[in-house]
Structure formats: C-alpha cells, structure tokens
Amino acid sequence: MASYDVIIIGAGPGGYVCAIRCAQLGLKTAVVEGRETLGGTCLNVGCIPSKAMLHATHMLHEAEHNFAGMGLKGKSPSVDWKQMLSYKDEVVSQNTGGIEFLFKKNKIDWIKGWASIPEAGKVKVGEDVHEAKNIVVASGSEPASIPGVEIDEKVVVSSTGALELPKIPKKLAVIGAGVIGLELGSVYQRLGAEVTVLEYMDAITPGMDADVQRTFKRILEKQGLKIITGAAVQGVEATKTKAKVSYKMKKGGEEEVLDADIVLVATGRKPYADGLGLADLGVKMTERGQVAVDDHWATSVKGIYAIGDVTPGPMLAHKAEDEGMALAEVLAGKHGHVNYDVIPGVVYTTPEVATVGQTEDALKAGGMKPKVGKFSFMGNARAKAIGQAEGFVKIIAHPETDRILGAAIIGPAAGDMIHELCVAMEFGASAQDVALTCHAHPTYSEAVREAALACGDGPIHA
Numbered sequence: 001m002a003s004y005d006v007i008i009i010g011a012g013p014g015g016y017v018c019a020i021r022c023a024q025l026g027l028k029t030a031v032v033e034g035r036e037t038l039g040g041t042c043l044n045v046g047c048i049p050s051k052a053m054l055h056a057t058h059m060l061h062e063a064e065h066n067f068a069g070m071g072l073k074g075k076s077p078s079v080d081w082k083q084m085l086s087y088k089d090e091v092v093s094q095n096t097g098g099i100e101f102l103f104k105k106n107k108i109d110w111i112k113g114w115a116s117i118p119e120a121g122k123v124k125v126g127e128d129v130h131e132a133k134n135i136v137v138a139s140g141s142e143p144a145s146i147p148g149v150e151i152d153e154k155v156v157v158s159s160t161g162a163l164e165l166p167k168i169p170k171k172l173a174v175i176g177a178g179v180i181g182l183e184l185g186s187v188y189q190r191l192g193a194e195v196t197v198l199e200y201m202d203a204i205t206p207g208m209d210a211d212v213q214r215t216f217k218r219i220l221e222k223q224g225l226k227i228i229t230g231a232a233v234q235g236v237e238a239t240k241t242k243a244k245v246s247y248k249m250k251k252g253g254e255e256e257v258l259d260a261d262i263v264l265v266a267t268g269r270k271p272y273a274d275g276l277g278l279a280d281l282g283v284k285m286t287e288r289g290q291v292a293v294d295d296h297w298a299t300s301v302k303g304i305y306a307i308g309d310v311t312p313g314p315m316l317a318h319k320a321e322d323e324g325m326a327l328a329e330v331l332a333g334k335h336g337h338v339n340y341d342v343i344p345g346v347v348y349t350t351p352e353v354a355t356v357g358q359t360e361d362a363l364k365a366g367g368m369k370p371k372v373g374k375f376s377f378m379g380n381a382r383a384k385a386i387g388q389a390e391g392f393v394k395i396i397a398h399p400e401t402d403r404i405l406g407a408a409i410i411g412p413a414a415g416d417m418i419h420e421l422c423v424a425m426e427f428g429a430s431a432q433d434v435a436l437t438c439h440a441h442p443t444y445s446e447a448v449r450e451a452a453l454a455c456g457d458g459p460i461h462a
C-alpha cells in the first residue's frame with residue numbers, strides 16, 4: 001500500500017496525459033491500468049491502429065490507381081495480410097511503449113490491475129488498498145450496439161474485432177456511417193472487399209456541415225463504397241461464417257436484407273465505469289450513463305474527478321487529453337481551462353475531413369446570416385500535383401465582426417490544416433486576419449487563405 005497526491009484510473013489519452021502533467025507539477029502520481037499495455041482505447045484499439053491501417057491501404061490504393069498515371073509502371077503490390085497486421089501491431093507497440101517510457105521518465109507509478117474505489121481517498125487494486133488525496137476516473141468507453149445486434153467479435157464485430165480479422169472479408173456490411181464506419185469501411189474497400197454502409201440518418205457523419213456531408217458521400221461512393229442512408233437496421237442473424245443484416249428503409253418502409261461475411265457495428269460508443277463502485281459511492285451520473293462533472297471535472301463526491309470518454313462531450317482523444325492537462329493544473333492549485341468551442345474533429349479517410357466550431361446550418365437555424373468563404377482545391381496547385389483536388393475549405397465568419405466562428409475542410413491533410421483555424425479562433429481572429437497572413441506557395445494551406453479571402457473581397461484563384 002502506498003500513498004499518493006493523485007491516483008488516476010485508466011491510462012488512455014485522458015489518464016496518461018493527466019498523470020504526466022500532475023508529475024511535472026510536482027504531485028506524487030500513480031496510474032492504475034488493467035490492460036497489458038498503456039495508452040487506452042486510442043493507442044491499443046482505436047486512433048493508432050486504425051491510422052496505421054488507413055495509411056497502409058492508402059498506399060495500396062495509390063499504387064493500384066494513381067501510380068501508372070505518374071509514370072510509375074509495373075505490377076501493383078499484392079497484400080500480405082499477416083504482415084499488414086504485424087505492421088499495425090508494431091506501430092501500436094512503439095506508441096504504447098513510448099508511454100511506458102514517459103511514465104518512468106516522470107516517475108509515475110503504474111499500478112497494474114483493475115481498480116475500484118471503496119471510499120473517497122482510497123483505491124483498491126487486487127488485495128492492495130492505496131491512498132490518494134485525489135482520484136481521477138479516466139476509465140474511457142466501450143463499443144455500443146443496437147437492439148437485435150449482438151457483437152461476437154468473430155462475424156459481428158466492433159472496431160476492435162475489425163482491426164484484427166483473420167482474413168479480408170469478401171463482403172463487409174457496416175452499420176453506421178459515422179467516423180468508425182467510414183474509416184474502417186474505407187480500409188476494407190481499398191483491400192478489395194465489397195463494402196456496404198447502412199446509415200439510419202439521411203446523411204453520413206450526422207451533425208457535420210451539410211455541404212461537406214454531400215461532397216464526402218459523393219467522393220466515397222466514387223471510390224467504391226456503397227452507402228445506403230435512411231436505413232434503420234433491425235437486426236443481424238449470424239452463423240459461424242456469414243450474416244444477414246435486415247434493415248427497413250425509413251421513407252418507403254421497404255424491408256431489405258443484406259448478406260455479408262463480416263458485419264462491423266459502428267453505431268457509437270458508451271461510457272465505461274464498470275467495477276469502480278461509483279453507484280455505491282453516490283457519484284452522480286447523467287441520463288446517458290456518463291459521470292457527471294462540474295466546470296473543474298469534479299464529480300458529486302469530494303476528491304473524485306472524471307475526464308475523457310466517461311464524461312459528457314465528444315468522445316475524442318484530444319478532448320480527453322485537454323481535460324487531463326487542465327485537471328492536473330486544478331489539482332496542483334492552478335487554473336485549468338478547456339475551450340469546448342474549439343475542439344476539432346477529423347475523419348482520416350482520403351480525402352480527410354476536418355471541422356471545428358459552428359456549422360453554417362446551425363448558425364442559420366439560430367437566426368444569423370453568417371459570412372461563408374469557400375474555396376475549392378481545384379484552384380490549389382499543390383492539391384492538383386498529388387491528384388487530390390476534390391473538396392474545399394469553408395470558413396464561417398460573423399456577418400458584422402468577421403470573427404471566425406467555424407470551419408470545415410475536405411481535402412488533403414485537412415486534419416493538419418484545421419489547426420491554423422483553431423489557433424485563429426482561440427485568438428479571436430477575423431477571416432481577414434487569416435487572409436492577410438502570408439502563406440507559403442505551393443501548399444494546401446493556401447486554400448485556407450483563399451477561403452478567408454472569400455469571406456471578404458474574394459479569392460484570387462477562383
């Protein structure tokens with residue numbers, strides 16, 4: 001048994017970042033993690049392995065579809081599936097090992113095992129009870145299914161199963177055209193699977209800018225993904241090797257059946273706090289099963305805090321990380337703040353899709369007539385040079401003050417480019433501020449400047 005200033009439960013992006021900042025601020029810190037490796041969902045079965053698979057399959061797509069046009073002739077590569085999975089596993093272990101190194105460097109104790117909280121100030125792991133002035137719950141989330149669909153991780157899989165399939169399926173049915181469905185759907189489509197995505201809503205990536213939704217869907221369909229929107233999945237019947245997905249079209253009411261070798265259930269994730277004993281402690285939860293917190297991530301029980309996917313807000317690694325850093329500041333007696341209005345969201349398909357802040361539609365629904373500056377990558381020399389000129393940058397600014405309120409990018413490196421606009425928003429910049437900033441040529445970022453110019457007197461290359 002040991003005594004700490006802070007014990008954090010869960011070593012995902014929320015927990016590990018919080019631990020590192022706590023240690024840097026001089027607090028005696030331990031993290032309890034039940035998995036074999038650090039890094040949580042994100043590093044082990046989420047962000048990192050999915051991006052490794054997206055990268056590898058994007059390379060394959062380039063070789064198959066775009067090399068010859070650039071004068072790179074020869075046989076396209078064949079897929080060694082086992083090797084591709086080992087490459088993904090190697091990327092994961094480099095990253096999880098990196099967190100272990102950072103823990104040692106910062107003198108953070110990793111208490112291995114599953115934690116419970118018998119009372120405020122105490123954390124139990126196995127037979128050991130540790131003392132902590134503060135406890136941070138960073139226990140994350142797990143896949144959520146829908147009624148009539150049981151995940152067996154063999155034929156009916158969550159993202160976790162989809163990242164380690166024994167072979168590439170011939171037919172993959174994906175339930176849900178959200179981030180997971182489209183990223184992993186793209187991976188298998190590029191590997192040659194016939195992929196059909198069933199989405200309940202009338203558009204893909206619900207909540208995103210409608211312009212982006214339409215363009216994104218058109219591009220994905222051109223790549224070969226079959227996307228059926230307005231399709232309510234009713235259930236899945238699975239045998240040992242096949243499955244039938246039944247769905248009902250919301251408009252006409254037709255009942256349809258889709259045959260598949262593998263079904264990926266990508267209908268969202270739910271907070272995970274099993275076994276912690278929060279109910280017995282009287283920790284207040286939201287109606288959606290999240291741990292309720294105040295502005296400083298304090299739960300209803302003194303000395304217990306919560307961050308990341310287990311709390312309300314977008315289920316994103318960087319949201320969890322920001323909360324982890326800010327909470328560490330609070331626990332060290334300083335000020336911690338997260339600006340929830342400027343949290344970017346990125347889909348790592350090709351092209352990438354990145355958004356931040358408000359959408360044009362939401363502002364219009366609220367009665368504002370925002371300025372909209374849009375610029376197509378067709379007018380961007382660098383995007384043309386790599387054959388990715390589909391898509392656009394869209395900046396939404398206040399009609400009177402010109403202050404940037406939101407942005408959406410669909411195009412090459414969108415996930416990196418969005419940060420220029422995040423920084424601009426954090427500094428309360430106007431579209432003109434971005435338009436008057438010199439941007440190097442030829443870069444994709446010039447499209448951001450052109451979209452900012454489009455909020456004023458107009459872009460140059462359109």
Ligand SMILES: Cc1cc2nc3c(=O)[nH]c(=O)nc-3n(C[C@H](O)[C@H](O)[C@H](O)COP(=O)(O)OP(=O)(O)OC[C@H]3O[C@@H](n4cnc5c(N)ncnc54)[C@H](O)[C@@H]3O)c2cc1C
Pocket residue numbers: 009010011012013014015032033034035039040041042043045046047048050113114115116138139140141159160180272273274275276307308309310315316317318319320348
């Ligand atoms: C396929 C996929 C792809 C994703 N891609 C992205 C992406 O590209 N970008 C992005 O921003 N987000 C992405 N996400 C979401 C991202 O993974 C999560 O938002 C992020 O991991 C949340 O971090 P967290 O620290 O709150 O929780 P988690 O990362 O879920 O970590 C929680 C940890 O707590 C541990 N734990 C739980 N209970 C206990 C206990 N009682 N005792 C000990 N340990 C415990 C768990 O084992 C886990 O390791 C993706 C998710 C998935 C599934």
Ligand SMILES: NC(=O)c1ccc[n+]([C@@H]2O[C@H](COP(=O)([O-])OP(=O)(O)OC[C@H]3O[C@@H](n4cnc5c(N)ncnc54)[C@H](O)[C@@H]3O)[C@@H](O)[C@H]2O)c1
Pocket residue numbers: 146175176177178179180181183198199200201204205206231232233234265266267268269314315316345346347348
């Ligand atoms: N690049 C990233 O940042 C990234 C990548 C993967 C996952 N994540 C995070 O992981 C979480 C889970 O991802 P996700 O894609 O599972 O969830 P999601 O919420 O993004 O998408 C779920 C989709 O399933 C649809 N759906 C729900 N019920 C349905 C039904 N019965 N029939 C058909 N469609 C149905 C929803 O309308 C929605 O479009 C998200 O919060 C996401 O932010 C992020």
